[in-house]
């Protein structure tokens with residue numbers, strides 16, 4: 384599946400439309416003299432604070448979308464099997480949807496220093512506020528991820544509206560990463576104080592939408608040899624050798640140019656073999672080879688979007704990145720397995736010992752958690768039903784409190800095993816009520832469908848908007864997700 388295929392000619396049309404759109408909607412352009420870090424940054428093709436491209440790190444962000452399941456987590460770990468210049472393992476960001484997600488694995492992914500982010504409850508485009516809040520609540524309740532560490536959002540099918548971004552801001556997220564950047568709009572991450580500067584064909588960009596302090600991390604497209612922009616799952620758009628050639632050329636455009644972050648956007652289902660589905664071994668091997676070829680290039684760092692934004696807020700030369708607190712990789716040593724997968728005392732084959740996990744079994748989903756199973760299956764209306772066991776029951780698990788990170792939290796003892804200031808944590812994020820009135824029915828979509836529905840949903844959106852630009856339906860269809 385490719386995100387959009389744009390021929391060179393069409394891209395030129397789009398580029399003009401892009402500029403017209405910006406001209407038409409940008410009433411108050413961003414002024415870098417008033418919009419200053421750490422809380423404000425104008426869209427720019429150049430690194431922040433006037434830094435020379437050769438002095439800044441070349442960030443590579445590897446992101447994963449949809450549910451976290453054992454075989455998908457294994458794929459992600461295979462892909463991320465590279466190291467940063469400071470010797471720490473590469474980290475990735477996962478935009479998690481709820482159906483089929485195993486929450487014990489969410490906790491392990493997070494405990495390993497990776498990022499957990501929100502991709503809605505039922506995986507719907509243009510999601511309601513409840514879709515966004517429900518996923519966040521479950522990642523916290525059953526995955527043990529502190530609310531304040533769930534900072535990012537990506538819209539399913541990359542189908543977002545102004546309202547989506549307003550919701551992100553209202554619910555306290557730090558960033559969205561649903562917009563796409565090609566060449567002319569290959570901006571470094573920026574804040575939405577003066578509106579969105581990407582995706583100007585979809586009526587979201589421009590200054591009408593102002594969300595001070597909320598960041599947009601554009602998804603950076605790879606242009607293939609025909610000049611067609613590919614975004615997600617680029618490895619599906621051509622042969623492994625072609626995709627590797629495009630990827631290298633585009634990486635070099637960033638690396639030898641303005642060093643905008645380079646993104647590799649993966650649906651792990653597409654790189655995981657399932658009986659009866661096409662063999663993905665060759666594609667996976669090529670992706671891994673490409674990523675490994677970047678390892679060791681001077682100033683190349685594999686980071687989460689969360690780490691990227693920590694750098695954006697306080698940019699330092701590449702030579703100083705290794706010593707930044709957010710780039711360290713210390714692992715808590717607490718001498719006790721507390722179910723986050725870090726202590727190998729009773730862990731075998733990357734699986735937390737069974738006695739620590741609760742297995743929650745429902746009609747449509749079974750998953751594990753280190754916390755209490757809910758007494759009924761989570762729904763959009765009630766994503767965190769009351770615990771299946773009473774708080775007086777000896778098997779009761781204690782949820783992560785605001786003053787302890789799950790890296791240190793023993794949910795069985797109800798005890799924070801952090802005993803000094805280096806691991807002290809205070810979560811100031813405000814829980815969002817998820818029990819508001821629902822305006823539309825929840826409809827769970829298939830989890831292992833490899834997002835074939837994506838084509839339909841976004842195709843409509845892009846086709847409609849492109850036809851508004853005078854493009855034929857056939858041409859517009861080329862651009863569909």
Ligand SMILES: [Zn+2]
Nearest residue numbers: 448449539540
């Ligand atoms: Zn998705």
